[in-house]
Amino acid sequence: MRTASELQKISVALSSENEFRRLGFEQLLKRIAVIDSFTIYHSATELVANVLVNTDIIIIPIKELDEAPSLFIPRLPRRSRTLLLLNGVPDECVSYIAAAPAHGFLSEHELCANTLSLTLQRMIAGDVPMPHELTKKLLKLAxxxxxxxxxxxxxxxxxxxxxxxxxxxxxxxxxxxxxxxxxxxxxxxxxxxxxxxxxxxxxxxxxxxxxxxxxxxxxxxxxxxxxxxx
Missing domain, CATH: 1.10.10.10 (Winged helix-like DNA-binding domain superfamily/Winged helix DNA-binding domain)
Structure with missing residues (x-):
């Protein structure tokens, strides 16, 4: 296994409308060795307007979007990968979530430094990580x-x-x-x-x-x- 110094360093952008959540995200991102730099915006709208085009991964809580992810994500920099944070996977939302052109999905219930670090590394490697609950419901739909x-x-x-x-x-x-x-x-x-x-x-x-x-x-x-x- 590679050490933290051998891992590919990445830049991250994230949006959160809640001040306390922003503080929590800041402390969380600081603990992840693979992250070289990060910027936290106050809203998805602010992120779209200001995010750097060379940002590696953009993290968006799906519940804070004012429009469908399928409309929002294409407005982000093309080279960036998008990670959607999910607040549960209701049956009626499975197709809606899966239709989002995201590069990874992570449940907020599973959000911790270790899980987020592994998810980011998988995305950089070209995988499309998703919670077991979403995978299970996609297979049921299939x-x-x-x-x-x-x-x-x-x-x-x-x-x-x-x-x-x-x-x-x-x-x-x-x-x-x-x-x-x-x-x-x-x-x-x-x-x-x-x-x-x-x-x-x-x-x-x-x-x-x-x-x-x-x-x-x-x-x-x-x-x-x-x-x-x-």
Missing amino acids: SEPHNNGPGQAPIHLTPREQEVLVLLVEGLSNKQIASRLTLSQHSIKRLVTNILAKLNSPNRTSAVAKALNEGLVYHATTPASQHIAS
């Missing part, structure tokens, strides 16, 4: 049959892309998917890129949400050998 709306052109994925899509829904990283399918990480990266293009999605989270809404994951659970045989 198990329910869905029908494509009238007039919608079907989305065709190769058997291998379907396998990768199922593992994306499970929240696996490229490295984990490569290990599961005994493929190189380069191959998995190419397959994920193909999936995002076919689903017209900006990132993995949006692709998962669209796949669930379109019923693609439900159909993708059919073993690849059956698709090949047909």
